[in-house]
Amino acid sequence: MLRRLFPAAALVAALLAVNGAAAQGTTAYPVKPVRWIVPFQAGGTTDVIARIVGQKLSEMWGQPVVIDNRPGANAVIGTQAGAKAPADGYTLTFAYNGNMAINPNIIRKLPYDVMKDFAHVGVMVASPFVVVVNPKLPASTLNELIALAKSAPGTINVAVGGAAGQLSSELFKSMAGIDMLNVNYKGNAPAMNAVLSGEASVMFETVNASMPYLKSGKLRALAVTSAHRSAAFPELPIVAEVVPGYDVNLWFGVSVPTGTPKEIVDKLSADIARAVRMPDLREKFAALGLDVIDGTPERTTAMIKAEVETWGRVVRDAKIPVE
Secondary structure, three states: OHHHHHHHHHHHHHHHHHHHHHHHHHHOOOOOOEEEEEOOOOOOHHHHHHHHHHHHHHHHHOOOEEEEEOOOOOOHHHHHHHHOOOOOOOEEEEEEHHHHHHHHHHOOOOOOOOOOOEEEEEEEEEEEEEEEEOOOOOOOOHHHHHHHHHHOOOOOEEEEOOHHHHHHHHHHHHHHOOOOEEEEOOOHHHHHHHHHHOOOOEEEEEHHHHHHHHHHOOOEEEEEOOOOOOOOOOOOOEHHHOOOOOOOEEEEEEEEEOOOOHHHHHHHHHHHHHHHOOHHHHHHHHHOOOEEOOOOHHHHHHHHHHHHHHHHHHHHHOOOOOO
């Protein structure tokens, strides 16, 4: 009788040990360093955001958050590495419009699926584009820009330094019913220089990059692209006041590989939301023209799905070549 009971008792003890370890693995998370893949070089906006949030998470968790810069191929290299990482919560991937909503529409053989390969943790911060113009352009308001474009179709050059700016411009042109000429440059810096020099007249640029030139008078701001006015430029109208329904935000968040335990995803989401709401981080983000966003996994997933569909329509309507 005792011989029969011992194996059963051993089995129960083993199951309890496994369940206890699993519970400890999620509730005690993290118990070792966390790697955060940023698909860009060090020093850019995404890298700065990750390092600000990563430092705060490290303080909260008592574990290092190691930023792993993996630039290249329009953020594909780093994002693919994140998709293939173990689904244990110890590898985060920096998520933003480009790698999660735009790349699926402009890269034919994308080596990751944004909905199947990732669990989306949440959005941390966001920033609108600012519609900026060269001061010599005879347009002081968005209405005047639209009227000018309608009076001379195809003669106003829009400087484009990246896919997000290009698609934002295409969506604006389509919804406003105007024809302006998008001119592609190799990056935002050359595109900005083109507007500053007068080679191009208009650009959809980030708040942070625009701010010095707006303060110095080298550029003129007409509107911001978000659904609400920007804290950085509260006096500027939103595009939707002139073009109803227009709403474009650059958002920055976190994703993890599909299969990561829900308890870990939820803890990550809650801890990141708590971190970005802290006064010192809010102050740092405000200086970068970024607004803190509280994005749950569910809202973030729905948002990404909707954006993939929106940018897909823009790409098709504008006949943008798919690589």
